[in-house]
Amino acid sequence: MRTFKLFLAIAMLVSSVSTMAAYKIDRLEPAFWWAGMENENLQILVYGEGISELRPSIDYPGVSLEQTVQVKSPNYLFLYLKVDKSAKAGSFDILFKRNNKTMVKYNYELKQRVAGSASRQGYDNSDVMYLITPDRFVNGDTSNDEVEGLKEGLDRADDFGRHGGDLAGIMQSLDYIEDMGYTTLWLNPVMENDMPEGSYHGYAITDFYETDARHGSNEDYVQLSKELKKRNMKLVIDMIMNHCGSHHWWMEDLPTDDWLNFQDGWQVTTHLRETNMDPYASEYDKRNHADGWFVESMPDLNQRNPLMADYLIYNTIWWIEYADLDGIRMDTYPYPDKAFMSEWTRRVMEEYPNFNIVGEEWSSNPAIVSYWQKDKINADGYVSYMPGVFDFPLQDALVKALNEDDSQWGQGLPKLYATLADDHLYADPTQLVIFPDNHDMSRFYTQINEDFGMFKMGMAFTAVCRGIPQIYYGTEILMTNPNSDSHGEIRAEYPGGWDDHTANAFTGEGLTADQKEAQTFTKILLNWRKGCSAVHDGCLKHFAPNHANGLYTLFRYDDKSVVMLVMNKNSEANDVNILPFKVEVIGAATEGVDVITGNNVSLAGETVKVEGRSFLLVEIKK
Structure with missing residues (x-):
């Protein structure tokens, strides 16, 4: 009998251990939060095999578990917490129980906010943004060129391959960037893009909470922000609410049947952005624009799903707080659900009233671009909370003004004048981000047919005109794409960023006389602009x-x-x-x-x- 009881006790112990081992948390996002946030609510995504069978609980002063949401996939739980303003920084266990027994626990931390975090000042009209495609700027750490476990390795011979530029290279170049007169860095996305090919650009995110290891780490990204702050410079993050990469970790096990748009069979977007404000637009056309995918490798996220919407909002706020950011550039702004984008901008600006955001609406029609700006009174009642938009109409007009024959009515410089006259359409034209070129279009010097005089004229106009200037890396040294308008060529390696380059923009070695003159000219112009309150x-x-x-x-x-x-x-x-x-x-x-x-x-x-x-x-x- 004693032997049987001993056997039974051992069996029960083994069963308990086996049950404990059956559950584990593979992901919990965000992994930590902060005490004292303006909005007291928090969504936490929990992922692990069979995790929905467990019941979470929290015991910490000022923190309460308000709701637990189960979804179709048994491997997810969505927790909604209230973190009262009385809650102190510290840590607590989230216990996941079954039959009142703890199966898994996760130690969650509430961090102390940095003093002044809520009142942080975003970039403003005194700034000039320097736009960098990190993979193509400077390879500062060759040890991360190839990362075990990531699908795509180094291939510099391929215009669409990984070339090795990274955060270390950007940090090593800050003396040059500051000396040139730039005050703010906007980097194309640095979050993980673990795609089989063509992912160097960063717009096919596979993990919204991790920096791509080929660029560095989350800690490296935070360090870049700190190094910029030491120089009174700013950091703008590039975000995407519209889509993720097709190899995002959740694609093998989607939480719900409506996590994606056209989840049962993808179809390409019509790109009819006009449907957002067209008073006569059909629901069919609206859906095919907003819900369609850019390409098969970029699944379109369904922000009408409230769990998805909250996930994206909390991820945004997490990055701002974590990396001490100064602004957001929002990719493909008119493509996500527009009601969600209104709420997203409202929530961000509610948390950080002095912050700044600029959205990409690639249209040469100011009536379309202006629709998305904060305080714009729209005929359909749509409300946005986004301070700024990119001034694509002015960019288009600038290139035409410099290229076209002024003898033709409405062409040339009159086109530039007329476009500025359309500023009455904007709620605040001073908050527009103006630019001669960017990472998605031909280089400015190529667009103006490599006319050096027109280059200087265009750069002077950009420095003086209302708005916040943005310059793409290499524009200051006349980088071109003469062979094609391929993105791979447009986003070429910056001279001097790799040891085998024969030209070096950082030292001037190997640059042509015109390139050196353009660089000096830009440096004079931008450093003058720093101290001129009139512009x-x-x-x-x-x-x-x-x-x-x-x-x-x-x-x-x-x-x-x-x-x-x-x-x-x-x-x-x-x-x-x-x-x-x-x-x-x-x-x-x-x-x-x-x-x-x-x-x-x-x-x-x-x-x-x-x-x-x-x-x-x-x-x-x-």
Whole structure:
């Protein structure tokens, strides 16, 4: 009998151990949170085999488990917590029980928020963004070129392959970036893209909480943010709410039947972004735009599923808090569910009222772009909380203004004037991000047919115009894509970023005379812009180009200075009549300073001379 009891006790112990071993948590996201957040709610995704069979519990002052959501897949639980403002930083166990026995426990941490986190200041009009495709900028750590377990290795011979650029390379280049006059970094996504091929760009995310190991680690990303803060510089994260990568970890076991749009059989988006504001649009067309996939390798996320919506919102806030971010660039803004995007922007700005976000709406029509900006009164009542949008209409107009023959009505510089005149459509045109090019289009120097004079004119306009300038890496050294408009060529390696390069933009070695001049020119322009409040927040006034005269003048001014930009597309020098300018802007000033040369410019007469195929940029101190 004693032997039987002993056997039974051992059997029960083995059974208990086996039960304990049967459950484990493979993922819990977010893995930690913070005490004292503005919004007291928190969603936690828990993933592990059979985890839905367990019942979670929490015992910690100020933290309560409000709801546990089971879904179709038995391997998920979604926990909704309330973290009261009285909750203190510390850690607690989340216990997962079955029949009142603890099967699994997870030690969860509430971190202490950094002082001033909630009132963080986002990027603003005093900043200039430097856009970098990390894989193509600088390879600072060759040890992560190949990472065991990730599907795609190094292949520099392939324009669409991994080339090895990383966060270490960016950190090693901060002296150069700061010296050039850039104040803010926007990196194409650095989150994990564990795809079989073509994932160097970062837009096919396979883990929303992990930095891609070929770029570095989460700790490296945080360190980059810290290094930037030491220099009074800022970091903008590139996010995607619309889609993930087809090899995202959840794709083998989707939580619900509606986790994705067209989950039973994908179809490509129509790209009809106009359906978002079209008063006559059919529901059929709306759905095929918003729910369609970009490509088969980028499944379209269904933000109408409240679990998915919350997952994306908390992931966004986690990254802002974790990495001490200064802004978000939101990819493909008009493609996700637009009601969700309204709520997403509201929640982010509720948590960080002084933060900044810019959305990508790639349209040359300002009526479409302006729809998404905060405080825009839309005919359909749609409300957005996003401070800024990318000014694609102005980018398009700038290239046409520099390329087109001004003798044709409405072309050339008049096109630029007319596009700025459309600013009445925006709730706040000063919050637009303006740019000569980006990672998705041909290089600016290629777009303007490698005309060096037009390059300088375009860069000067970008530095002076209202809005927040963004410059793509390599634009400052005239990088081109002469052979094709392939993204792989557009996102070429930055000269000097690899040891085998014969040219080096960091030292000037191997650059052409024009490249060196363009680099010096950009450096002068951007460093001047840093200290000129008139081009940050000053008023704008422009004087319309007379038909076919090839001249356009734009002013920025505040109580400290007046900035005058005169653009001359004519082959010959022009004496520009400044009497109208004196009446409305310049006043009694008789002298200014040429921003580029540092020479004095007389304003005592009736005209100023502007060289052919060039510009004059003058600052007049008050």
